[in-house]
Amino acid sequence: MDDFLAARSQMALSLGFHIIYSCIGMVMPVFMAISHYKWIKTQDPVYKNITIAWSKGVAIFFATGAVSGTMLSFELGLLWPGFMKHAGPIFGMPFSLEGVAFFIEAIALGLFLYGWNRLNNWVHWTAGIIVGVSGVASGILVVSANSWMNSPSGFDFVNGQYINIDPVKAMFNKAWFTESLHMIIAAFSATGFAVAGIHALMIYRKKNIAFHTKAFKIAIIFGAAAAILQPFSGDLSAKNAAKRQPAKLAAMEAYFHTREYAPLVIGGIPDTAAKKVNYGLEIPGLLSFLVHDNFKTPVNGLDKIPVKNQPPVAVTHYAFQIMVGIGVLMMLIGIIYFYELWKKKDLLSKPWFLKTFIWATPLGFIALEAGWTVTEVGRQPWIIQGVMRTSEAVTPMPGIQYSFYLFSFIYFTLSVAVIFLLKRQIQMVPELYDRKTA
């Protein structure tokens, strides 16, 4: 494995790992705060138990999210010093603010976790809310940093020099809103479905039904609502990407030749050499419609982009198909949930219903990883779109593959450890929380 590939793989691995923990760390506190609120209002001990059980999960995820995030802030420099040397001051604004948000989050989490029996109920509750709000704020901020890489602004690039730097403009670049919006919704839908799925499994196995039913309901309301909004926000993202990164859009759609009535290709196997897609389903005009709101206007294809500036088409296309496929599926499940809720059916006694959610447990996270693959691989070969190539950014130190192997091992071990711990949390629910608590 050469050093460049190793560096990219290590970065992708670390981010792919971090994103799972950070999304859970961002959304779970919100769920926790809601159940806490219900407990304070109704004094129903089940809600207190849910809050405590979730807060332990949050602590585990937070720690893993925090250490993997710390890794990332170093890895940006360890792997991409050429990038950070120039980009640091330009896109650093969201990172500094993010630092502030994290700090507040960590303090509030400390208060929340250790505050039972120490703090006044409402102060305690507020601490939980602050954890959630600052988590979401950091998510938005860090994604604006990433969106700057897709849509660089706030500086002029003249003769290889970065001048007239304006960090605030860089933060509010053209992509920040659509990307952050889509990301936050994704975090809610993925976490909501995952949490709901686990509780559905427990209901299905007829364990501690009172506990798991209440937990399921809190999680799924958010998950389903977010899943329904997601495709709309995705459409905004795609329109935005088409404007700023036509190469990415073309790779997502595996769309090789510019033409009128541009078709949307569903599925298929892109053949980059022959510049066509085999076995795909083409819907004429739909891509034109999605990008330009009319069926005729041509959409720029890969033929408009010099080969050396084209991203890997197959990976981007497959990842996009996975994300959109899952997105549509999750939206349907969300609609079914709300429909049945509206009909006031007793859903949770129906095995098919529970099974659907059990199967849907990992879907959101798969879509999340796929979505990032679209964004990041679709930006290649650029690390800063149109300004700096990824290969110019990589560290000169040789031997990165060993560091990549090491990291793969560590992330693998950590994932196993977290799954192990969660299993034990769930295993202990009957003993810890289901005695007729007073």
Add this chain to the structure above:
Amino acid sequence: MMLYIVILFLFAAITLYFLLGGADFGAGIIELFTSTDNKHRTRKIMYQAIGPIWEANHMWLIITVVVLFVGFPVIYSEMCIYLHIPLLVMLLGVIARGTAFSFRNYDAIKDEKTQAFYTHIFVYSSFVTPLFLGIIAGSALSGQIDPKATDFVHAYIFSWFNWFSVSVGFFTVALCGFLAAIYIVGETEDVDEIKRYIRKAKIMNVAAVICGSLVFLASHFEHVHLANWIFGNPVSLVAVIAATISLSVLYLIISHRRNRQWIRVLAAFEVCMILISVGFSRFPRFVIFKDGSSMSLLAEHANSNSIDDLGIGLMVGSLFILPALGYLYYAFKKKER
């Protein structure tokens, strides 16, 4: 002007990380050197003392990194290139420590075997992390980083693997242990415990003095003019003298076992003085190279817009953070209801 504010925040973050994070590492170091029969008790006190705040302590490191890469990107990227390996090891330590600590506390089933496993990871990584932090700091200042080196070993290994850096590493470990022992003395009420921790603090202090002498010895081998740095300018000299005096006062108070809050303040003061002494003598140089050239905080900074925004961000941020942090510490000083 804003540049100086940013630099002030940088040094403040480093110092606070050293003090608070250091006490936190030290907790693990002490656990490592505690006889098995006392381990249980030690762990309980540690947990009470650092549990609520360890996550916040860790943030000072992140602030340091962010200030470096936003404000001093060239320094940050050069350090990342030549000190890649020690940074990596330190990071592995941070990961292992953080996760082991929280897994140990939040594992729903607390059986002996897994607890012992987490503890193992926790204590060893508590040792490795500050060791490598010290090595990194030592290497930045030791003048062993050689951008002209052409082979791997000289460019990426000897830049940090040298007598001076490594002895600074051990010195850091000893100081962390010392800080932790002192911190915990102020935390418990039990007279026996206090005695035990005072003894531990003394041992760690002796260790620090030994390692400190090693640093001086090594500086001689590596041609680092440490004595010159410290005694060569008045501020550093005064700082070192203040550190020595505070240490003696500390011993006086300890041996009379009076006001325990003062012990903490003095210990923190002593460590600050050591940092100030070295920091001031090197300022504004942050990284020194083998050929005697250096990277200065006053020269290698980002453009003025970024520095201004960073400075404002830090100032506004601290308006939120400091009161919140104060409240956190305060809330846990109160007893459980």
